[in-house]
Amino acid sequence: MMSANPFLHNHLFVIVILVLAFVANSDIATAESITVPVSNGEEVPIERFAASGDSVIIWTPSDFGIQPPQGPVALSLAKQGIEVWIADLHTAYFVPTGRFSSNSFPVADVGLLVDAAVARGKRNIILASSGRATRLLLRGARDWQSSHPDQSSIRGFILFHPSLYLDQPRLGEDAEYLPIARSTNLPIYIFQPLRSATYLRLPGLRTALGEGGATVFVHPLPDVAVGFHLRPDEDISAQDRAARQQLPDNMVKAVKLLTLQPPVVRAAKESAQVVAKKRVDMTSGLKIFEKPFDAPAFSLENMSGQRVSLDQYRGKVVLLNFWASWCPPCLEEMPSMQRLYQRLTDKPFEILAIDVGENREDVLKFTNMMKTTFPVLLDRDGSVFNEWKVYVYPTNFLIDKKGRIRYGSPGAINWDEKSPVEKIEQLLNEK
Numbered sequence: 001m002m003s004a005n006p007f008l009h010n011h012l013f014v015i016v017i018l019v020l021a022f023v024a025n026s027d028i029a030t031a032e033s034i035t036v037p038v039s040n041g042e043e044v045p046i047e048r049f050a051a052s053g054d055s056v057i058i059w060t061p062s063d064f065g066i067q068p069p070q071g072p073v074a075l076s077l078a079k080q081g082i083e084v085w086i087a088d089l090h091t092a093y094f095v096p097t098g099r100f101s102s103n104s105f106p107v108a109d110v111g112l113l114v115d116a117a118v119a120r121g122k123r124n125i126i127l128a129s130s131g132r133a134t135r136l137l138l139r140g141a142r143d144w145q146s147s148h149p150d151q152s153s154i155r156g157f158i159l160f161h162p163s164l165y166l167d168q169p170r171l172g173e174d175a176e177y178l179p180i181a182r183s184t185n186l187p188i189y190i191f192q193p194l195r196s197a198t199y200l201r202l203p204g205l206r207t208a209l210g211e212g213g214a215t216v217f218v219h220p221l222p223d224v225a226v227g228f229h230l231r232p233d234e235d236i237s238a239q240d241r242a243a244r245q246q247l248p249d250n251m252v253k254a255v256k257l258l259t260l261q262p263p264v265v266r267a268a269k270e271s272a273q274v275v276a277k278k279r280v281d282m283t284s285g286l287k288i289f290e291k292p293f294d295a296p297a298f299s300l301e302n303m304s305g306q307r308v309s310l311d312q313y314r315g316k317v318v319l320l321n322f323w324a325s326w327c328p329p330c331l332e333e334m335p336s337m338q339r340l341y342q343r344l345t346d347k348p349f350e351i352l353a354i355d356v357g358e359n360r361e362d363v364l365k366f367t368n369m370m371k372t373t374f375p376v377l378l379d380r381d382g383s384v385f386n387e388w389k390v391y392v393y394p395t396n397f398l399i400d401k402k403g404r405i406r407y408g409s410p411g412a413i414n415w416d417e418k419s420p421v422e423k424i425e426q427l428l429n430e431k
Contacts, residue, residue, distance in 0.1 A: 031075065036087075036116040039106040044092040044113070046085045047071070049078035055124040055255050056083040056117050057158065060110075060137060062130040065090050065097035067230040069244060076248035082255055083122065087113055102133035110140020111147065118153050124259045125153045130160035130230065138164075138180045145186075145267035152263030156187040158254050161198050161226050164205060169391045171408040172293070175201065177208040182271035185213035187261040189254040193224040193243075194357070195326045197392050200382040212268040215261060219250060225326060285409060286396070286420050292404040295320075295397070298384045300354065300377040303364060308352070308377055310403070316348040317427045318399040322385060324356055325366035327393040329412040334370045336415035340424075341374045347428055348401070352377055356385045356393070400427050 032050065035043035057077065059070060066088050074084035090097055095104045114125050127137040134157070141154050169175040188209060192199050199220070206216050221228070221243050228240035229247055236244075299309040310318070321337065323330040341351050351374035355363045360378060367376055379385055388397075391410060398407040406427060413420050 031071075031078075034085075036113055038092055038109045038112055040093060042092050044109070045088045047074070047088075049074040049084040049086075051078045051081050051083040053081040053083065054122060055081075055126065055155075055259060056085060056120075056122040057126045057128050057251070057255065058085045058087060058113050058117060059128045060087050060113075060133060061089055061097075061102070062133045062230065063097065063099050063101045064230070065101075068232070069230055073229065073244070073248050073251070077251060080248065080252050082252060085113070085117065100132070102136050105136055107136065107139045107143050110137060111144035114141075114144050114154060123153060124155045124255075126156055126158055126255055126258060127154065128158040128160075130162075131226075132163045134159045134162040135164055135178060135180060138184050141186060142180065142183055142267050142270075145264070150265050152265045154186060155263070156189065156258035156261065158189050158191070158251060158258075160191045160229060161193060161196055162190060162205070163198065164208070168410075169389070171391075171395065171397070171410055172289070172389050172405065174389060175204060175391065177205065179271040181205070181208040182211040183268050184209060185266075185268035186264050187215040187217070187258050189217045189219065189258055191219050191221060191229075191247075191250070191254075193221045193226050193228060195223065195225040195324070197385075197390070198226075200357070200385055201391065212271065214268075217254070217257060219254070286398065286407040286413060286423055287409065288407055289405055292400070292406050295399050295403050295405050296384075296387050298387065300379055300384060302378070303360065303367070303376050308375065310352070310399075313350050313352070313399075314403050315401050316350050317401060317424060319349075319351045319424070320397040320399060321351065321353045321394055322356055322379075322388070322390050322396075323353055323394045325358060325362055330394045331370075333394055333412040333415070334372060336413075338370070338372050338374065340415040340421070341372075343421075344424070344428075349424065349428060351375070354379050354384060357382050398423065398427060400430060 032048050034046045034048050036046060038044050059074065066086055070086055074086055077084050089105045089109070090101065093104055095101050110127065117125050127141060129137050137157060141157070144154060164178050164181040166176040166178050192202060202218060206218070209216050223239040224243045225237065225240055228236055228243050233241060295310060297310055299307050302308050319337070337351060337353070353372070353374060354377045356379045359380070363376060363378065394412050396409045396413055397405050400406050407423055415421070
C-alpha cells in the first residue's frame with residue numbers, strides 16, 4: 001500500500017530518478033559484447049560502447065593487446081556521442097600478445113569491421129591503434145577503399161605514436177618507411193608523447209604520409225611517455241595520468257576535425273615496393289661499423305653553459321651517449337658508465353653524454369641523483385640527435401682518436417662487461 005505521506009512519496013520519486021540517471025550513465029547502459037565474423041571463420045569479440053551519433057571509433061589492439069584503461073576512455077567517448085568498438089583481434093586468432101603480434105592479423109579483417117559498423121548505420125568510421133599495429137589499419141583501410149570505390153565511410157585515423165619504419169633503422173642511416181605510409185590519402189590525427197624518440201622523427205613521417213595525399217594533424221603531449229593511454233596507473237607518471245584523463249575530450253576534438261575533412265572516395269596510388277636493405281645486426285651490444293666514417297661535428301652547451309665541440313676531443317677515444325632522464329634503460333646504464341669513466345681516468349678517453357630535449361634543471365637533478373662526473377651536454381632541440389640519425393634512447397657510439405665512428409649500439413650497454421671494455425682498449429691502443 002502506497003504511503004500517503006507526500007514527503008516520502010516525493011523522496012522515493014527523487015531516488016528513482018537518481019537510480020535511472022545512474023544506470024543511464026553506467027557501463028551497463030553503454031557497453032555490450034558483440035562479435036564480427038572474420039577471415040579465419042572465427043569471430044572477433046568486440047566491446048561496444050554504444051552512442052546514437054553517426055561516428056564510431058574502431059579501436060584495434062596494439063601488439064600488446066587490449067588494455068583495461070581503454071574501457072573508461074571509450075565509455076566517456078560514448079557519453080559524448082561517439083560510439084567506440086574495442087576489437088580483440090588477439091582472442092579471435094588465438095595469438096599471444098607481444099611485439100610484432102599484429103603481423104598475424106589479416107588486412108582484410110579491418111574492412112570486415114568497417115562493413116559491420118556501416119551495417120549498424122554508422123556513416124563516419126574512425127580507425128584507431130598504437131605503435132606498430134597502426135600499419136595494419138593503414139593497409140586495411142586502403143584495401144577497403146580499393147574494394148569499395150566511390151564510398152567514403154572511413155573518415156580517417158587516430159594513431160598513437162605510430163611506427164611505420166620499413167625496418168629497424170641502422171644507426172647513421174636515414175629511416176625508410178613502409179610503402180603504405182606513402183599510399184595513404186585518408187586524414188590522420190597523431191597523438192605523440194614527447195617523451196619518445198619517435199617525436200623527433202615526426203618530420204620524416206609526415207613527409208612520407210604526405211606523399212600519398214594524407215593530411216596529418218599532430219597533437220604533441222609534453223612530459224608524457226609512450227603508452228600513457230594503455231599502461232596501469234601504477235606504471236605511469238602524474239603527467240601521463242593527466243593526459244589520459246584529458247584523452248576522451250581530445251579524441252572528441254580529433255573526430256570532429258577528421259570528419260570536417262573532405263570525404264575521400266578513392267584509394268591513393270600505390271607506392272612502389274621498397275626492399276629492406278640487409279642490415280648489420282645492431283640489436284645486441286656494440287657492433288662494428290665495417291666502413292668507419294667521420295663523426296658529424298657539433299657544438300653544444302655543457303651544464304655550466306660553456307660550448308663544447310666534438311673536435312676538441314680529437315686524439316681521444318670518445319664514448320658518445322644519447323639519453324634522456326625519463327628513459328628507464330638510460331637510468332640502468334648510467335652507473336656502469338660512471339664506473340667505466342673512473343676506470344679509464346688516466347687514459348686518452350672521454351665520455352660525452354648528450355641529453356636530448358630537456359631543460360638544464362631537470363638534467364641537473366638527474367645527474368646529481370646518479371652522481372655522474374663525466375661531461376653532460378644539452379641538445380635541447382634534438383638537432384644533434386637528428387644529425388646523427390639516432391632512433392632510440394639510449395644510443396651509444398664509440399669514436400676513435402681520428403674522429404671516426406667505429407662502433408654503435410641502439411640500446412643500453414653494461415659497461416662493466418668484458419666485451420665493450422675490450423673494444424675501447426683496442427681503440428686506445430691504436431696510433
